[in-house]
Amino acid sequence: MRRAVALACALALTLTGCVRVRPHQRQRLADPAMAAPTWPTLERADEHTREVSEGSGGATGAGGGGCGCN
């Protein structure tokens, strides 16, 4: 697991360094359906339900959630 996390971090940093999507190229990324979460109220309620019925959790959030379109 720790190796997987380290690999994922390295991959994320690599992607950060080489990808550029310009603002005028983000039309589809600005679709509200691309937001994470798309329906926060539902995701929140589902997580609440899972909390009392499953033995583990976490890492369910997303960074900015959006596309940086504004």
Place this chain on the structure above:
Amino acid sequence: MRLQLSCRGLVAALLAASTARAEPPPDEVSGTLRVYADDDHLTVVSPSAHGQVAAARLAVDLDVAVDAVSAASVDVMTSASPRAVTERRVEAGVGVTTWPDARVAVRLGALVSHEHDYDVLRGDATVTAELAERNTTLALRGQLELDRATAVGDPTFRGERRGGGVLATATQLIDRRTIADLAIDARLADGWHGSPYRSVIVHALDQPTFTRWPEATPAVRRALAAAVRVRRAIGERWVGAASARGYLDDWDLHSATATLEARRALPGAARLGLVARGYLQDGASFWRRQQPDGAMPPALRTADRTLGPMASAQLEVIGERGLGAARVVAAVGGVGLWYLDAAAQSRRLAITTTLSVTWSR
């Protein structure tokens, strides 16, 4: 009786809704009603309200939620109270977000939750930054929690747990249609982890009798979870998303989660969504279906079936439609839970129904 909430749940439940974004949100108010009902005679009605208002470089958000629980489950019926129970949990949270820079947001939040035998106090701080011409969003959240439990029928019982955690997330634009997310979540909780209403049965050697012992778990639990998610626009109307999460802790519990989502834009500012989720976990090392016979119980013991091997599956259909200044979201979901080595009631089937209305300006 603690039915609905733990500190870990509070953290998870708030992650989606309260992630500070590096831009002021629109003013909005929303109301939600959710009903959970399962074949274990457990019904939870959960009304909640959310509001947020922003001015210049400052925003305030408020949340209030109630869980009204009606249960006759084998989980919650104890030998001390072999009858149906009704309970209520009230939760309130507040957050303040400021933008010291056009690409940086800082949010401070606090939350309290109260049941007649369980209280939670939590605080968190989140810093969000947008980098590389807003191609990358990084967020770092730290949180501290305090849980206090008492027990109906036992005025001498006091259980307390202190915990904290760090969540680091990164969102990266991959191309014109694709966004990737990475989340790493580390948590530590120290104190009381059990339930005062559960007990472990230990049979006496060569005797037809048995004794009940209270649960005993390690005081400290350290957990690490990591998740990746990819979202992609497909054609002009579809969006697909896939995510995977791995979890491990020092109680030797491991789990894997996979989620697939599809969303489609419909005419008239409407959307339709479908979510499918699968979950699988092994058991904590000290969890046993049956405690070994003996005069004394094992040093570590629990009857919490959520710490044993289990699987779950969820399917949810979501519809959204704009009505003037309001947006209405309705969802119906089915959940199956299989406790693979539980002695009693190893399967649970549930239906969730949610209706939410949001007004924005």
